[in-house]
Amino acid sequence: MHDALLNRIHELRDLAGVINLATWDQETYMPRKAEAARASQLSTLQGLYHERLVDPRVGEWLASLTPSTADEQALVRVLTRERDRAVKLPSSLVKALAEAQSHALGAWREAREQQAFRLFQPKLETLVRLRREQADALGHDGERYDALLEGYEPGMRVARLSPVLSSLVTKLEPLVAAIEAKGPPRDVFAGKRFPVDAQWAFTVELLGALGFDLDAGRQDRSIHPFSSGLSATDVRLTTRLSDTQPLSAIFGTIHECGHGLYEQGFSPSDARTPLAQSPSMGLHESQSRLWENLVGRSRPFWTFFYPRLVARFPQQLGGVDLDDFLASVNRVERSFVRVEADEVTYNLHIALRYELELGLVRGTLSVADAEAAWNEKTKRFLGLTVTKPTDGVLQDIHWAWGEFGYFPTYALGNLYGATLFAAARRARPGLDGELAAGTFDGLLSWLREHVHRPGARLDAEDLVRQATGHGLRDDDFIAALQARYG
């Protein structure tokens, strides 16, 4: 490969890593008054990234290249796709979007404080309009939403996604009803305090046991847990600690650890290239959901870890048996707020948002009607009556960021995660026993080989199909829920 092109590829990945560092620092250690300076620094880095990516010479280098290996071909494909999207966006639209997002965020916060969607509505209208323009600039086959979805989930299309989500909703509704009919489990945490230092120590124990390399990454605290790969040898996770809700830290850590194991698992020979990344947000989310829900909420997992947790909280949990603890961990309940939803009802929240976004982007739903539509769908999907916008249309920050097409990747993560986990169990019939013995390297090796090492060589669904024999489907996810709750 042309030296100049390879240098540019390395430079872009280095810049991406530094952007992740600056963002991580912003959420962890940055002093309060540095907000404006950091915004400038990030804007400069992102501007340089964009400029060095759309640089006409990169187009020429790519055009004049005849890939000599499959890896080189994959590299060129991934880079070309990213670059083509960037080139197609007029800078006037990029600028208008950045401004609209900035205004929308302020309006969204104000609207939440006032519980008044109308304060956010005009900003949301602008964002929807600009995103529709963006979709047209990027190009599509008549379905604008596809062009946006492509930014998060390359290769995925509405025509492929919609029937799967519909099927999923149809199967979830009776399942939720059946679980609810059993009545709520006892809350084993109510009224107890769990010192945060002991919680922290337990999360670090978890990270080590699950295989997260703390010499190639770290964990810190932040308000909202997240993970960020500065490189495969430098993966930052965060968790949040609350002294009344220990599950928040525990499942926050396991979730981010799933992302982190993925980031640490990219092939060293792909370092500083766009192959050392996930092909999609949905596939990335499959790794966090797999570890959080399919492993982390399972009986085998807690067979090993519950005695260790009790040892850290003997007074709080000494009298609680494993069954009651597991029931509390796996409590299922229809609720208004997505980020607090359990693994069973979660996808109903996504289906609701997906339908609304599709309507907004297609133009069949007006922003003025979005609040009513949200409330109507909450009734339909969750059987609940929204009484305030922060429980409804104002609850998520994503639209205020101008992100449309992002939500479905959470559901894709659940579905891909279940399909991958089912395949890993088929490949390792003794997996449950391994988990119950606190041995996770068998599962991790399987994921390394089939999901992590390939990086961005294949689109997400192709990778999942190659790894499991199945593409996108809800069967494995539903089967996992039925096994746990049925």
Added chain:
Amino acid sequence: MHDALLNRIHELRDLAGVINLATWDQETYMPRKAEAARASQLSTLQGLYHERLVDPRVGEWLASLTPSTADEQALVRVLTRERDRAVKLPSSLVKALAEAQSHALGAWREAREQQAFRLFQPKLETLVRLRREQADALGHDGERYDALLEGYEPGMRVARLSPVLSSLVTKLEPLVAAIEAKGPPRDVFAGKRFPVDAQWAFTVELLGALGFDLDAGRQDRSIHPFSSGLSATDVRLTTRLSDTQPLSAIFGTIHECGHGLYEQGFSPSDARTPLAQSPSMGLHESQSRLWENLVGRSRPFWTFFYPRLVARFPQQLGGVDLDDFLASVNRVERSFVRVEADEVTYNLHIALRYELELGLVRGTLSVADAEAAWNEKTKRFLGLTVTKPTDGVLQDIHWAWGEFGYFPTYALGNLYGATLFAAARRARPGLDGELAAGTFDGLLSWLREHVHRPGARLDAEDLVRQATGHGLRDDDFIAALQARYG
């Protein structure tokens, strides 16, 4: 000013801030295995900085500009000077230097382990040769060292510096002898343990009291204390904690706080421009030395803080009176290692290095003779006989970094710091009383006005002259030592 030029100026300062973030993180929180990835990221950032600085368009924008204000004129002067140096360096030399530095560092570490200068010698020869080439590429009036010194201390010249350092050495030698004649003070810390958590809390108390804004900066731990300004609203300090040597954390913190107060004191209207920086390393060091030595080792300072320190360490210091504590804090002793030297003997270490560097860069001293010359000068300046290279020619990392001309800035810091502090005391006759009352904002305001706010508008000596009526001289420094030790 041309919009494109101003944008470029902002971009360069943002990049500089991000380079500082990446370097800070490297020394504080970066996981061990990220070393290679971070080296790439830093190299990419530095390469971009260089490329965007030497960009011919920047030269054209600067050339076509007629500054309309004094500030604009200063900005153009500072930027042009930095750019001219960068433009003059052939990229082949930049690359050769980077490679030679990288090899030299490894050899220096190996040579230290083996106590064998000969292992380092060939690498040092290469570095000296390249730096001489660099000096010639940059241009000079026959004194190559001037071209290197200019990189750290713009405007300073050998012809100006040498006589001042000679005078200083002449005055220090009898002073050291007189102090030593009194015999060593009692060591009030010997055999005691000082829990590091309490030390940390005391350093944070110090930072707050001295006026460091912890909402616009932070303190962390690192192996070697340092400070770094990511912007005036984001200044990172580090300190080091040892449970047997509490003075290490205390004076490390005060020293870095001095740097940090300077960085926080740049004018907000200079943000994202090269005016929001120190004109020289010597002037920067004047701020750390002023707070560390002239304030932090003084009786008024400890009149206020010693009871607070005792309150944190009642068992260790409860029986130690202020006089004994002060004597321990101000212990003067000839020693081999610069970084452990007291404020009196410190400049003798610098004078030694300065003479050697001057010889190496002029070509009157060969690298092969450097070890013998170091040992001879240690005998002459400090009266000590070097018995191992890590106590002598291999002790500092600076030459392994290829830095020649850096050491004198430490001495300049001591001299400028004393001259500035003397002027502040003249301007505020009640200053000692303020310090004894734990009130530091009078001193800080004076420094803000005369040193911090001006930023890089004047060269260091011109700024000191404007602030104090005196340029570079040793009178104030010697007077301060005589007042404390005489």
